[in-house]
Amino acid sequence: MSKFIQGTIILLAAGLVTRVLGFINRIVIARFIGAEGVGLYMMAFPTFILVVTITQFGLPVAIAKNVAEAEARGDTAKTKKILIVSLAITLILSLIFTPALLLLAPFLSEKLLTDPRTLLPLLAIAPVVPIIAVSSVIRGYFQGKQNMKPAAYSQLLEQVVRITLIAALTKAFLPYGIEYAAAGAMLAAVAGELVSLVYLLTSFKLKKKFRVRKHFFKYVHEGKSTFKQLMNVALPTTGSRMIGSIAWFFEPIVVAHSLAIAGVATVVATQGYGALTGFAMPLLMLPSFITIALSTSLVPAISEAKSKNNLRLIEYRIQQALRFSFITGGLAVVVIYVLSDQLMLAMYGSTTGTEFIKLMAPFFLFYYFQSPLQAALQAMDLARAAMINSLIGAVVKTAVIFLLASQPSFGITGVAIGILVGFVLVTLLHFATILKAISFTFHMREYIKIFVIMLATGYGGHWIMNNLFNSLSLITSILLVASILSITYAGLVLILGIVRKNDLIAIPWIGKALSKFAFK
Known part of the structure; x- marks a missing residue:
């Protein structure tokens, strides 16, 4: 069995279980704190993603690509140097941006998000930043070696711990206020990430063939060429992710202000945003565990083929990924659309958000294509083009959200339309870039x-x-x-x-x- 197929299957199985457990988490949160609490949670979450994106600096993809190429040459010393330089970068960045998040949290909650109750969820996510920074480096290392088991098992552990703690913490903090319950949900996520990191570090210690601490600072000092190689992929990649993260960071801000222009009260806006991003969107994104698994395996597989100048294999892998994405995504769209009312009732005890599912489901086929296409571009050294595509999509999405959501006739539905326009445009731009780069038969x-x-x-x-x-x-x-x-x-x-x-x-x-x- 090829490493690409094997790695994809492992990630698919783990992704399915992880998504199911993640849905249980969301159901528990929704049952305990309702749409308003979910809205607070989801308004704070984009800030967390932005800080993590800055801290990771696009290194997971760069590590996977460079480690895959080093392993193809049998260069163990290069693999060690890649790992050490990456750890040094992420640790330094996490030491800078974790305190920055703590200091800026009051300003973000009161001035930008326009809801002071988001302060506690923002503060609760700060400790997870250095944890994810280190774990992402270890995951990138294993992915570069096309060993997907440690990453898969760590995801399962994370969800098990989170689901174990989330009900207890939200229930314990709820008497103090809805914002405390939302912060409790964030703390459960922090605990899950911590356990995941411990498992990854243990797996790494058992499987590595070199000592990381030996000559650590020497490798950091002599790692200029390695740093440059990592940055050639990491900078465009982090630029692409940064654009998405910044757009997501500004999304609740733009939504809050545009809905205020439309005359929607803050509490109602928070509930509507919670129904869209906390109820409807997670259900629509459920099948993305398949495309994420394909994308994760696609980067090292295409990188290895590129290092051997095997263009036919590159095209074949992309064809496989797109075909699987369409087949599985098509089934998901059909099931979710037909059973939208029943699924929402079963999970959340309410049909709130069903109208968003029926509006957005058919267009989510483009979303399922986006991850494999972006992974292919990154592996083919076209991360800069992917970044530009993401920038165009983010600008258009934000503009559409503001224009439509500020109109009373659209309201929160305008936000849903803006999100659709954004990812459909990015997917089409990614595909156009692929067509320019290689000979591709559709x-x-x-x-x-x-x-x-x-x-x-x-x-x-x-x-x-x-x-x-x-x-x-x-x-x-x-x-x-x-x-x-x-x-x-x-x-x-x-x-x-x-x-x-x-x-x-x-x-x-x-x-x-x-x-x-x-x-x-």
């Missing part, structure tokens, strides 16, 4: 087939839901309809030959079982 017939399958299963699911299962219990109807849709969708995908024999034969326990069937 198999239009395959995508048309998938789209037809989506329409057929979606229409069938809607009819079944309205005519056969409307009298069943909520959970029973969800399970039955989701199962019927999934089986029908998968069957049509196989019958029409959209999944190729080479895709399956790379996975022994599946390829062996299906080798008797004639796949295209």
Whole structure:
């Protein structure tokens, strides 16, 4: 089995379990603190992502790419130098920006977010910055070696710890106020990240073939060429992520001010933003664990192929990633759209946010494409182009949000439309950049087939839901309809030959079982 397929499968399995556990976390939060509490949590969260992005400095992708190339040459000394220089950079940055977040938190909460209750959630996330800074370096190292197990297991541990603590902390802090409960949810996340880091460090200590502490400062001092190589990838990558993080940081600020212009009260704006970003968006983003797994495995796989100048393999890997993204994303869109009311009721006890799901679900196919395309650009040394694409998307998204959300006729729906415009535009720009960089064949017939399958299963699911299962219990109807849709969708995908024999034969326990069937 190829390392690309093997690593993707490991990350897929871990990602699925992690997302399920993450949904349990969100359900617990929503049940305990409601849309308003989730709104406070989500208004503070973009600040956390921005600080983490600055601290990581784009190094995880740079580490994975450079370690993969060093491993292909068998250069262990280079791998050690990459790791040491990366750790030095992230530790220094975390020591600068953690105190900065603590000092700026009052200003952010009162002046920019216009809701003083976001102060405690902002303060609660500060301790996690150095933890994630170090763990991201270790993850990048393992990904560069195309060993996805430590990263996968660490994610599972993080979610288990978080889900264990989140109910206790939110319940304990709720009597003091909704902002204290939101801060408790943040503290549970900090504890999860800490346990994840301990596991990664333990795995690294057991598997590494060199001593990191030996000649540490010597490697840092002599690591100028390594620093330059890392920065060639890290700077454009962090620029791209920084643009996304800054746009996300300003998003709740722009939303708060534009909704105020539209005459929406602060509490109502916080509730609406919580329904969109805390209820609807996580459900729509659930399938992204598949595209994230593909993207994580894609960077070292394409980097290795590029180091060998194997352009055909680069195109083949991108084709695989896009095809899998469309197949899985298409099924997710159908299931989420058909069962939107039932899923929201089952998870949150309310249909709040359902209108956003039905508006946004069809366009989320573009979102599922975005991660693999961006990973491919980064691995092909086109991170600068990806950064420019992200900048254009971020500017357009923010402008659309302000223009629409400030109109009383749109309100929070304008925010949803702005988010859609942003990621659709970035995905199209990424794909255009790929087409300019390499010879790429777009198999239009395959995508048309998938789209037809989506329409057929979606229409069938809607009819079944309205005519056969409307009298069943909520959970029973969800399970039955989701199962019927999934089986029908998968069957049509196989019958029409959209999944190729080479895709399956790379996975022994599946390829062996299906080798008797004639796949295209």
